[in-house]
Amino acid sequence: MRAERWYRAVWRWHFYAGLFCVPFVLWLSVTGGLYLFKPQIEGALYAPYRDVANGPVLPPAAIAARAVAAVPGSVLHKYVLPESPADSVQVLVGQGSEEVRVWVHPQTGAVLYQVPEEDRLMRVVFRLHGELLAGATGSALVETAACWTIVMLLTGLFLWWPRGAGRLAGVLYPRIGRGRAAFWRDIHAVTGLWISLGALFLIASGLPWANAWGDYFREVRAITGTAAGRQDWSAGSAAEAATRARADAGMRAMMSEHAEHDGMPMDHMAPAASSLDAVVASAGALHFAAPVEVSPPASDGTAWQVRSQTENRPRRDSAEIAGDGSLVGMQRFADRHWIDRAVGYGVAVHEGAWAGLANQFVNLAVLLGLVMMCVSSIVLWWRRRPATMLGAPLAMGRLQHSWGLVATVVALALAMPLFGLSLGMALVLETAIKRMSPRIRQWMGWRAAID
Numbered sequence: 001m002r003a004e005r006w007y008r009a010v011w012r013w014h015f016y017a018g019l020f021c022v023p024f025v026l027w028l029s030v031t032g033g034l035y036l037f038k039p040q041i042e043g044a045l046y047a048p049y050r051d052v053a054n055g056p057v058l059p060p061a062a063i064a065a066r067a068v069a070a071v072p073g074s075v076l077h078k079y080v081l082p083e084s085p086a087d088s089v090q091v092l093v094g095q096g097s098e099e100v101r102v103w104v105h106p107q108t109g110a111v112l113y114q115v116p117e118e119d120r121l122m123r124v125v126f127r128l129h130g131e132l133l134a135g136a137t138g139s140a141l142v143e144t145a146a147c148w149t150i151v152m153l154l155t156g157l158f159l160w161w162p163r164g165a166g167r168l169a170g171v172l173y174p175r176i177g178r179g180r181a182a183f184w185r186d187i188h189a190v191t192g193l194w195i196s197l198g199a200l201f202l203i204a205s206g207l208p209w210a211n212a213w214g215d216y217f218r219e220v221r222a223i224t225g226t227a228a229g230r231q232d233w234s235a236g237s238a239a240e241a242a243t244r245a246r247a248d249a250g251m252r253a254m255m256s257e258h259a260e261h262d263g264m265p266m267d268h269m270a271p272a273a274s275s276l277d278a279v280v281a282s283a284g285a286l287h288f289a290a291p292v293e294v295s296p297p298a299s300d301g302t303a304w305q306v307r308s309q310t311e312n313r314p315r316r317d318s319a320e321i322a323g324d325g326s327l328v329g330m331q332r333f334a335d336r337h338w339i340d341r342a343v344g345y346g347v348a349v350h351e352g353a354w355a356g357l358a359n360q361f362v363n364l365a366v367l368l369g370l371v372m373m374c375v376s377s378i379v380l381w382w383r384r385r386p387a388t389m390l391g392a393p394l395a396m397g398r399l400q401h402s403w404g405l406v407a408t409v410v411a412l413a414l415a416m417p418l419f420g421l422s423l424g425m426a427l428v429l430e431t432a433i434k435r436m437s438p439r440i441r442q443w444m445g446w447r448a449a450i451d
Helices: 002-036 038-045 060-070 121-131 135-160 180-209 211-224 237-262 273-286 338-350 356-384 403-415 417-436 438-444
Strands: 075-081 089-095 098-104 111-116 292-295 304-308 318-321 327-331
Touching: 002 038, 002 121, 002 135, 002 356, 038 121, 060 075, 060 089, 060 098, 060 111, 060 273, 075 237, 075 273, 089 237, 121 135, 135 180, 135 211, 135 237, 135 403, 135 417, 180 211, 180 338, 180 356, 211 417, 273 292, 273 304, 273 318, 338 356, 403 417
Parallel strands: none
Antiparallel strands: 075 089, 075 292, 089 098, 098 111, 292 304, 304 318, 318 327
16 A cells, blocks of 8 residues: 555665664763753862952953963963953963963962863863764764764654554553563654654754855855954854964964064064053953953954853953044844844754753753663664664665655755765765675665566
């Protein structure tokens, strides 16, 4: 029957999507679960550098100079406003694209701790989660797995959808006492029902970080004229490194020009170091959500940049301040393009920062559900697989074209180019194997005559 063929075909695509996605979903769930609790983890890690002063503190320019001196050859990249006057001051200094975060005692100027920015624990977890520590290649693998996970979830919902009236057992809750086979099937299906919407949201809200989809998104926005202002989410480690290198080169060029003009040696912090005190004072009066970063100008005639880097992105505001401390301009989150605001909310929810602990625990429940689905799928496959075959459901025959299916596939391929590319490659590979290798075809469960 055509309905049975359609059901069986969807089941096969669900199986193949899961076969590819399960290792990535497990990896992303574990690393994402760790990153959800970044505020608590970093709060514990850096607790020794809070509440260290008990008297008058040094001016910001002096503190920044101590940080620069602690890393030979560096220049000031960012000065982070302390949340309390008694806290140590975090200063990011760098050379080229490499940055070092330095904790400076605000009262004595002593360097309490320093670490390369990309070696910090949560930065490593961030790159493990989004790039597998493999740069653009890792990002492409993660993005492809994310796209196919969407297919896995959608086909899973189709397979789960109840086809008998009044049956809730095995749909909304698992059946207990029906044997191990029914138990694992129900755990897989019922968990998928309850977490699919949240999982789809987490995947969609994470795509702007991906290299390929992020570039695609930026190109579409440029063509449609909807790109406005600075992007407030990561474009990948390579793009971030290039941005840091350009800013560093600009600051060093300014230092060189000022040194030649004033006859000063090149070992000073920056040509506008004396302005830092006035800028920090003005930035503090803005009461942006912490942490707040103050960045020096990278070229003559430009202002200092003040940006909130709070995890809750809808609270991120920014400003430009002149070297004398006067406010040049300000941009509130509400002033940004609606697309940027939508992405900002999505990223904040994705990272568990929008609604505090409640957001973190809801996301964690979704991630634990994904892990449960992966584990149960492995158990189901292992229990049911034939000894001499991969275990994919056998094909029942050739399907007629479904324009609904075609439209859905085309829409997904247009929205997620890596999905379209990988789908095309999969179809070409499938056709080649069917024609060239009867043994592999049999192992995969393909029937040359009708599949």
